[in-house]
Amino acid sequence: MKDLKTYIQELTELRGVSSQEDNIISYMAPIFEKYGQKVRVDTLGNLICSFHTGIPNSKRLLIFAHMDEIGFIVRKVEQNGFLRVERIGGVHINVLPGLKVDVQGVKGVLPGFIGTTSHHFTKAHEKGKVPTTEDLYIDIGATSKDHAHKLGIQVGCMITYHSDFTELPDNLLTNKAMDNRAACAVLLKLAEQIYQWVPKLNWDIYLIACVQEEFNIRGVLPAVRSISPEVSIGIDITPSFDTPDMVGYSDVILNNGPAITCMNFHGRGTLAGVLPDSKLLKTLFDIAEKNKIKIQREVALGVITENAFISFEEKGIATASLSIPARYTHTPIETISLRDVENTVSLLISFIIQLEKSTNFGRSQIIK
Structure with missing residues (x-):
């Protein structure tokens, strides 16, 4: 079992442009196989690790992060x-x-x-x-x-x-491909922790390391359709506004925890975004407060994740997005805080273990 920083370093050092994620699949799959009950790779390369309750007709939670880099x-x-x-x-x-x-x-x-x-x-x-x-x-x-x-x-x-992993003071880590290998590291740590909770799970859990986000934002969709989850939570990076050139637009900064997305929207060629499910959003905020997990709130224009399309799959899926703040996005020196990644893991595992069989999200319960 490796620590989170090691996962981040080793994942960011791998090469994996969109559609060429094989190195990351090969790295993550053996770890998923150690902890998950079922691990598979679909035709596009989406790596799917699942944990099952054994309860008939269990509800399904999907947590995903993309493997590819620019x-x-x-x-x-x-x-x-x-x-x-x-x-x-x-x-x-x-x-x-x-x-x-x-x-x-x-x-x-x-x-x-x-x-x-x-x-x-x-x-x-x-x-x-x-x-x-x-x-x-x-x-x-x-x-x-x-x-x-x-x-x-x-x-x-x-x-x-070219990879050049660097540690800076105050738990900061720098390299190419922090977008989104830092989130892939979160998936690996979640697999380790979910493994210990399998006997007490009330929902089936699916972790997906997905493909081609940087190219078309839709590579995960075949995997989503094969699972048909009730809830989808995406993990990605978001710009941090604590450098001299970025101050002012948002309060999201490094070392203040992951940002829970209240809205994101991308209007440059892709008219889509995420307005998360309000009940799911409230649950995440409540869990963070109850467990004293540092989080931030985010409204981000020019940012988009797969949930913009997942929301509208089949019957409709309740979605939420967590963002790891990063300086210098889409450059070779993307910089994140290890603490923010640790808090992302804590928030998600806390969410998973509090799910009850009767827990519902979405708006279909408004009229009974």
């Missing part, structure tokens, strides 16, 4: 050996020039760098200019297109930020 895909190998790319997910283009990346070639992983104009030849009107995706190129040291091919690089190869 990155790039090679769209062209230039004649001179440099790589042209397209983004996969919301890569933060402002921070890219000069970054170290890992290129996943067919013969193994190669180190590379995102090129940038030499300082001495940067023209005045180019200084401070953010490059477009079309301007970006990656240098792997290849001298020609043929050389790149011999190194194992082809169109379609995936690229991630």
Whole structure:
């Protein structure tokens, strides 16, 4: 059994762009198998770990977190050996020039760098200019297109930020892919703890490490349909507003606990968001207060999770979202608080063990 910090470090060091989550599946599956009653991987790659009460027609709770990370895909190998790319997910283009990346070639992983104009030849009107995706190129040291091919690089190869896990004072942890491997670590700790409570469970519990959130936000849906849960709780990161450039919009900060979402909404191309079930929301707040678990309240524009689509599946599903605050989202230096992750685990396990057979969420009980 590993501690939470070790899980976070080892998970964030893995490479797994959307649709290429195999490394994370291989890491998480043996741990799920140690504790869960049934573990399976569906066609898309959703990793599902379940705990069953044995009670006929038990209600079902789904808790999920996505495994994939943002990155790039090679769209062209230039004649001179440099790589042209397209983004996969919301890569933060402002921070890219000069970054170290890992290129996943067919013969193994190669180190590379995102090129940038030499300082001495940067023209005045180019200084401070953010490059477009079309301007970006990656240098792997290849001298020609043929050389790149011999190194194992082809169109379609995936690229991630280079991992550099760092511990900072006050329980802060930094690396690429904290979004959303920190939440995957929560799932692993939940599996350990739920295992001890199986004889007393009143609901069947499903933990899903899901795929392709950064690309289309819908990779989890086939798994949801196979389970048909009454309740879905998603775990993801959310921007922290405690750096000089972010102060003002929200009170969500590091080390103040996970943020319980009151609303999120994404209007840039995806007109969707989450308005959580009010009874489920109240229950989470009440549990946090009763157990003295630090939590925050969040309203977040520009943020979206799978629950935006899960809510409307089949009969309708009561949803809620928990957010782990993170600085510098979608960059190689995403920074979180270990305490906030610990409190996320505490809140969720406290929620699970208080569920009764008669517990209901949603609004269908308004008229009886």
